[in-house]
Amino acid sequence: MTIGDAAKASGVNAKLIRYYESIGLIPEAGRTAAGYRVYSSSDVNVLRFVKRARTLGFSIERIQILVGLWQDRSRSSAEVKRVALDHVAELEAKIAELRAMSDTLTHLAHACHGDERPDCPILRDLEEGGGSCCDGPPR
Amino acid sequence: MTIGDAAKASGVNAKLIRYYESIGLIPEAGRTAAGYRVYSSSDVNVLRFVKRARTLGFSIERIQILVGLWQDRSRSSAEVKRVALDHVAELEAKIAELRAMSDTLTHLAHACHGDERPDCPILRDLEEGGGSCCDGPPR
């Protein structure tokens, strides 16, 4: 299989496969006499694993670890679970951050007339640093 | 005020102030005879506006627009609101994406024993592409 075939079979862009190789996420592929990279179906399995892990938002660094655990028959599921839960914690932190942004902005936009007049609570918030306008009692 | 003073007053790193100037987000600062950048309190206000907007997750591109509207007395609040709501839509899309990742992983981790044995539903999901393991009926 050439890199293009492996790309189709795995769903990972050929360009990205080369990148993954360059950073050491996947091992260096074999080469034909002409210098073309050669892939086996087990290489494609690794690429599919990586793709699924990326879909779940794992960083390349964590995927390195996961691939290592995957191929280690003496792994403990506790190790895998810890990597996954570390990632979940990061996802939840990011979600909370975005949630706070969205809620603040939604609140401000709701208070904005949205007409032809220039007066706007959104700009007032940005101007004042979001300190204390319109907020309920602090808890 | 020097750039360091403006940084302290606005909360925006001096390095970042230079960057914002280089990309045209803020106008070029005046200079002393020796070439030092000079800032006024109104410059600091702009920096604070930018900082607050970044805190709310606005892209630099959108902040350009917001600063323009802020300084445009003939703006309509509808324009501001639209920019804000566009951003809210992006935030919500991102949140939904991360939510799906987190939920999937939480589910998988829950099904993982997390002990010394190698068997692990998380790795099985990554291996199989998350196709049909453990899912309820598709809707």
Add this chain to the structure above:
DNA sequence: CTTGACCTTCCAATCATTGGAAGCCTTATC
């Protein structure tokens, strides 16, 4: 033998921010 589709490497851009290096300016102290 030419065309087109593939492959190769290298460099660059994305987005916002941070870091360092090398060198100049200002201020304070000796």
Add this chain to the structure above:
DNA sequence: GATAAGGCTTCCAATGATTGGAAGGTCAAG
């Protein structure tokens, strides 16, 4: 006046993951 500290300047580079393009080699079919 020398010197040291600390702030300022510019330029270059790195982050993370991915994508884009350019320039050139290779393979298969016609």
